[in-house]
Amino acid sequence: MATPIGALKGAVSESQARAKADATERASAAHILNPNDIQGDYDVQRMLVTTLGGIQRSITNNDLAAFRQNARTAGSRFKGGITARQIIDLSLNGDRDRARRQITVAVPSSAKAIKGSGGSVNSLEVRFITNASRDSKETRHHVAVQFMGYPSAVASGAVTPMRAAAMIRKQAVRFDCDCGRHRYWFRYISTIGNYHAGRAENGYPKIRNPDLSGVACKHVLRVMAEIEGSGVVQSFLTRAIETGRASETGSASVRTNQKDADRLAEKQAARPKAKGNTGDRNYDRSRAALRKSSKTAPTHKKKAGSGQRLSALASKPEAHDALMGIITKLGITKEQAIAIINGVGK
Amino acid sequence: MLNNVSTGINAIARNVIINHPNTFNCEVYRREVLRVSDGSAGGAPTMGGMMVLSVEDESEITWSLVGVGYALSAEIFQPSQMMDRRDANNGYADEIRFLVEPEAIIGDAGGFEVKKDDVMYLVMGVEDSSPRIAYEIIGVETVVNVPPYVPRYITNRRDDLDIMDPTSRDD
Numbered sequence: 001m002a003t004p005i006g007a008l009k010g011a012v013s014e015s016q017a018r019a020k021a022d023a024t025e026r027a028s029a030a031h032i033l034n035p036n037d038i039q040g041d042y043d044v045q046r047m048l049v050t051t052l053g054g055i056q057r058s059i060t061n062n063d064l065a066a067f068r069q070n071a072r073t074a075g076s077r078f079k080g081g082i083t084a085r086q087i088i089d090l091s092l093n094g095d096r097d098r099a100r101r102q103i104t105v106a107v108p109s110s111a112k113a114i115k116g117s118g119g120s121v122n123s124l125e126v127r128f129i130t131n132a133s134r135d136s137k138e139t140r141h142h143v144a145v146q147f148m149g150y151p152s153a154v155a156s157g158a159v160t161p162m163r164a165a166a167m168i169r170k171q172a173v174r175f176d177c178d179c180g181r182h183r184y185w186f187r188y189i190s191t192i193g194n195y196h197a198g199r200a201e202n203g204y205p206k207i208r209n210p211d212l213s214g215v216a217c218k219h220v221l222r223v224m225a226e227i228e229g230s231g232v233v234q235s236f237l238t239r240a241i242e243t244g245r246a247s248e249t250g251s252a253s254v255r256t257n258q259k260d261a262d263r264l265a266e267k268q269a270a271r272p273k274a275k276g277n278t279g280d281r282n283y284d285r286s287r288a289a290l291r292k293s294s295k296t297a298p299t300h301k302k303k304a305g306s307g308q309r310l311s312a313l314a315s316k317p318e319a320h321d322a323l324m325g326i327i328t329k330l331g332i333t334k335e336q337a338i339a340i341i342n343g344v345g346k
Numbered sequence: 347m348l349n350n351v352s353t354g355i356n357a358i359a360r361n362v363i364i365n366h367p368n369t370f371n372c373e374v375y376r377r378e379v380l381r382v383s384d385g386s387a388g389g390a391p392t393m394g395g396m397m398v399l400s401v402e403d404e405s406e407i408t409w410s411l412v413g414v415g416y417a418l419s420a421e422i423f424q425p426s427q428m429m430d431r432r433d434a435n436n437g438y439a440d441e442i443r444f445l446v447e448p449e450a451i452i453g454d455a456g457g458f459e460v461k462k463d464d465v466m467y468l469v470m471g472v473e474d475s476s477p478r479i480a481y482e483i484i485g486v487e488t489v490v491n492v493p494p495y496v497p498r499y500i501t502n503r504r505d506d507l508d509i510m511d512p513t514s515r516d517d
Binding site: 286294295303310 | 364365366367368369370371373375377406407408409410411414416419421423429433440442449456465467468469470471472473474476477478479481503505506507508509510511512
């Protein structure tokens with residue numbers, strides 16, 4: 001059976017080709033608001049636009065001040081690296097929601113120790129393949145994650161490779177994704193936060209994300225969830241650390257074979273998609289407990305007046321305005337009130 | 347004794363709350379902390395985890411049913427934005443006050459006291475499948491300055507905990 005992740009052979013070159021195409025496009029882009037512009041060198045005749053404040057309009061001097069402030073805030077937020085947990089916790093609810101519903105598969109395909117300028121290994125880059133959502137023109141996306149704790153995990157003989165793998169997945173990471181969401185919304189934030197694994201982006205996202213909100217796209221979030229909780233990622237990292245310890249310099253290169261990857265992807269895709277999950281496991285667990293205990297709540301001896309009225313009138317459209325009047329006084333939005341009336345009238 | 351006044355008001359209030367036409371059935375839930383601590387940190391005794399002052403700061407919690415009761419909105423109406431059609435308003439408050447009475451009084455089986463940090467579900471209807479909307483008790487206030495006092499509960503909406511369709515596995 002063909003799985004959404006496709007062939008692993010050629011995956012790295014596909015990812016590199018996409019990165020190259022992205023860099024070429026970026027190099028010829030005309031409407032980039034670069035750091036010098038933000039500093040105050042912006043030429044008004046360039047007529048760049050922003051959506052800051054909600055409407056698309058030309059950039060003013062005040063916008064530049066707002067951009068400077070946003071960049072300062074976002075840049076200082078993640079000093080010292082970002083962890084998988086932080087990425088999930090700080091991401092936007094909409095992204096988490098999409099990650100949960102649309103991205104079912106995230107498989108580690110290959111890993112390579114990355115060498116820094118001095119020639120020594122400074123991180124382990126693991127390439128993950130995720131499926132693309134149904135509306136996407138792609139069939140899969142490549143997410144690169146660099147584990148910054150790798151060199152010390154390799155060098156330290158104090159713990160077993162497996163323990164070391166468990167440690168590095170809780171430590172700082174850098175990441176990159178080849179999707180448009182990452183490219184236009186988040187790459188600038190990851191660049192100024194210094195946790196980008198691919199091409200650096202200096203152009204302010206003046207149109208898509210002028211407030212600099214969010215951290216990661218749905219593909220990255222799915223991968224981070226896998227990094228945090230999956231046994232497969234743990235054993236993959238263990239293999240990389242074992243290889244790194246065996247070599248003199250800590251360099252390592254490991255791959256997942258096609259059969260294992262397909263089996264893993266099928267297993268992941270078959271998992272039930274929990275709808276109510278937010279990604280915060282403690283919260284989700286407590287919310288599920290609340291729902292569960294609500295199901296066992298004893299019935300009331302007396303049916304209260306408002307409840308009776310709601311049940312009696314919810315199926316009558318002519319009474320909806322009156323019911324709305326009652327319900328909206330309880331601090332409920334109009335949409336929620338309509339959902340409640342529909343729920344009662346079922 | 348002056349205490350008779352507040353005791354009397356409480357008795358009357360209970361009667362009114364349970365029988366008022368605007369009363370909702372409600373369910374009250376309380377947090378239980380799952381974290382286990384040995385009661386000391388670095389040799390010094392501690393009440394909670396790092397930076398934890400009360401149950402509301404705990405992250406690892408579960409919920410258990412305290413009991414069922416009746417809740418009557420006791421919010422005094424204040425000027426509110428109207429809908430464009432001008433046939434209803436959108437409400438005004440982030441904080442809503444409720445009078446809450448447990449079905450059984452304290453001392454009887456199933457009797458309980460509503461406390462701060464509890465979460466209350468208002469049952470929107472009379473069926474088991476009726477939607478339930480959540481409020482968290484953020485404070486308790488009294489309107490009479492004589493023990494045993496007459497409590498009124500200040501709540502915040504917790505729309506993240508709403509159960510719109512109790513029959514579904516999750517919504």
